[in-house]
Amino acid sequence: MIRFDKVVKRFGDNVVLRELDFQVRPGEHVCLIGPSGSGKTTILRLLMTLERVDSGTIDVGGECLTHMQHRGKRVPADEKHLRTVRKRIGMVFQQFNLFPNMKVLQNLTEAPVRVLGLSRDQAEQRALELLEMVGLRDRADAHPSQLSGGQQQRVAIARALAMHPDVLLLDEVTSALDPELVADVLNVLKDIAKTTDITMLIVTHEMGFAQDVADRVLMFDQGRVVEQAAPGKLFTDPDQQRTRDFLRAVLERR
Amino acid sequence: MNDKWSWDYVAEILPDLLRGLLVTVQATALGAILAYALGLVLALLRRSQIPVLSQLTWAFIEVIRSTPLLVHIYFVFNVLPQFGITLSPLTSGVLAIGVHYACYTAEVYRAGIDGVPRGQWEACTALSLPRGRVWTAVILPQAIPRVLPALGNYTISMYKEVPLMFAIGVLDIVGRAQEAASESFRAVEPYTIAGLFFLALSYPAGVLVRRLERRVGYAQ
Numbered sequence: 001m002i003r004f005d006k007v008v009k010r011f012g013d014n015v016v017l018r019e020l021d022f023q024v025r026p027g028e029h030v031c032l033i034g035p036s037g038s039g040k041t042t043i044l045r046l047l048m049t050l051e052r053v054d055s056g057t058i059d060v061g062g063e064c065l066t067h068m069q070h071r072g073k074r075v076p077a078d079e080k081h082l083r084t085v086r087k088r089i090g091m092v093f094q095q096f097n098l099f100p101n102m103k104v105l106q107n108l109t110e111a112p113v114r115v116l117g118l119s120r121d122q123a124e125q126r127a128l129e130l131l132e133m134v135g136l137r138d139r140a141d142a143h144p145s146q147l148s149g150g151q152q153q154r155v156a157i158a159r160a161l162a163m164h165p166d167v168l169l170l171d172e173v174t175s176a177l178d179p180e181l182v183a184d185v186l187n188v189l190k191d192i193a194k195t196t197d198i199t200m201l202i203v204t205h206e207m208g209f210a211q212d213v214a215d216r217v218l219m220f221d222q223g224r225v226v227e228q229a230a231p232g233k234l235f236t237d238p239d240q241q242r243t244r245d246f247l248r249a250v251l252e253r254r
Numbered sequence: 255m256n257d258k259w260s261w262d263y264v265a266e267i268l269p270d271l272l273r274g275l276l277v278t279v280q281a282t283a284l285g286a287i288l289a290y291a292l293g294l295v296l297a298l299l300r301r302s303q304i305p306v307l308s309q310l311t312w313a314f315i316e317v318i319r320s321t322p323l324l325v326h327i328y329f330v331f332n333v334l335p336q337f338g339i340t341l342s343p344l345t346s347g348v349l350a351i352g353v354h355y356a357c358y359t360a361e362v363y364r365a366g367i368d369g370v371p372r373g374q375w376e377a378c379t380a381l382s383l384p385r386g387r388v389w390t391a392v393i394l395p396q397a398i399p400r401v402l403p404a405l406g407n408y409t410i411s412m413y414k415e416v417p418l419m420f421a422i423g424v425l426d427i428v429g430r431a432q433e434a435a436s437e438s439f440r441a442v443e444p445y446t447i448a449g450l451f452f453l454a455l456s457y458p459a460g461v462l463v464r465r466l467e468r469r470v471g472y473a474q
């Protein structure tokens with residue numbers, strides 16, 4: 001479903017991803033863990049086309065995201081090409097990024113109506129189903145500012161799902177939340193992982209959650225995959241010293 | 255010449271001064287609408303992906319901001335006719351003041367647009383929203399409330415600068431006062447009343463804008 005092939009990403013002199021290779025199968029749930037600055041967010045932002053690769057290629061669902069054919073030559077993707085591939089991907093941000101000028105319901109219907117071409121009725125019905133799923137059906141008429149952080153994040157998840165993405169990117173979606181609000185959001189995500197076949201790429205520091213939902217955990221450091229394994233193996237018996245150190249540091253922090 | 259304040263004289267000139275007030279308010283309103291609309295267009299052109307367009311816009315804004323409104327008023331009224339565009343004094347004045355202030359409101363809009371958090375743009379990208387909707391449904395609805403106080407302040411400035419149009423024969427408040435004063439050789443009453451007219455609208459408008467500023471401040 002997702003394939004990174006020798007992807008290099010730099011910010012100035014700072015090489016963030018160094019010839020990164022990895023693949024994700026359709027429907028797979030992959031957690032990305034690693035120390036701060038190791039490039040986890042950058043990977044998701046490249047997939048969401050919020051950043052561009054410096055070299056290498058990214059494929060999503062058999063289509064190349066980073067390049068396109070132009071007059072028989074392979075050239076960097078232009079905005080039009082990016083638009084077509086981007087539609088299959090959804091993202092949930094650490095800071096929610098709901099549209100504060102719209103009510104909750106309109107946050108969920110805007111893109112389905114404008115991008116997928118649903119009628120307003122269809123879009124609203126689907127939005128209410130999704131709000132039901134995240135436990136917020138009765139807040140459809142609220143403004144985002146009237147919701148708690150945890151509620152806003154659940155709305156943001158519903159908003160991403162309203163676009164029927166094949167791939168869902170989640171970047172530390174609970175780290176801006178008060179501790180008592182984290183569980184509700186994680187439960188919603190577990191529910192999605194269980195009941196849909198959406199491919200999920202999850203950056204998280206919640207190791208218990210990763211253990212529950214991940215098919216595979218990738219440990220990153222300095223823009224490379226240090227180690228990858230099923231969560232049961234990686235969390236209890238990692239091969240690399242680097243992974244052991246990182247997991248110990250995370251456990252101590254809590 | 256009688257130095258004492260004469261209410262009879264006031265009653266005599268008041269209708270003309272009120273007619274002048276109407277012209278001033280009209281010129282301000284029309285000029286402001288032009289300044290709000292054109293300012294937004296300039297702000298968007300300034301952000302254009304096409305370098306020539308954004309550079310030309312930048313140059314235009316800088317030229318206008320570096321030259322006096324009076325010159326723009328004379329320019330529209332006296333120079334444009336040579337290119338076959340002849341406008342009435344009031345229309346010329348409105349066009350000049352509207353374009354002049356558009357170059358200031360453009361800056362206001364730019365700041366308002368820059369004030370919308372980057373995450374809002376990124377959410378739009380993540381949802382594949384088309385560019386037009388990004389602006390009309392997400393960015394501008396968040397940027398414009400923040401810029402209303404600044405637009406209000408510029409509107410008050412415009413109101414006070416309309417008298418410059420007297421230079422091309424627009425009979426605004428000051429124009430009417432000047433006429434009355436030169437006909438009767440009495441200057442105290444017309445200019446005092448003219449001043450009061452300005453005060454009577456500018457001051458409450460200023461209070462309103464400051465209240466708006468506080469509300470917008472809270473909203474953020």
Ligand SMILES: Nc1ncnc2c1ncn2[C@@H]1O[C@H](COP(=O)(O)OP(=O)(O)OP(=O)(O)O)[C@@H](O)[C@H]1O
Nearest residue numbers: 011012014016034035036037038039040041042043
């Ligand atoms: N827009 C940018 N401009 C310059 N440098 C950037 C930018 N975005 C990220 N970086 C740098 O890239 C590196 C990787 O950042 P990234 O956000 O991907 O790390 P991360 O693994 O998500 O870290 P964290 O756990 O703190 O979120 C960091 O050194 C960061 O400073």
Ligand SMILES: [Mg+2]
Nearest residue numbers: 040041042172
């Ligand atoms: Mg990050």
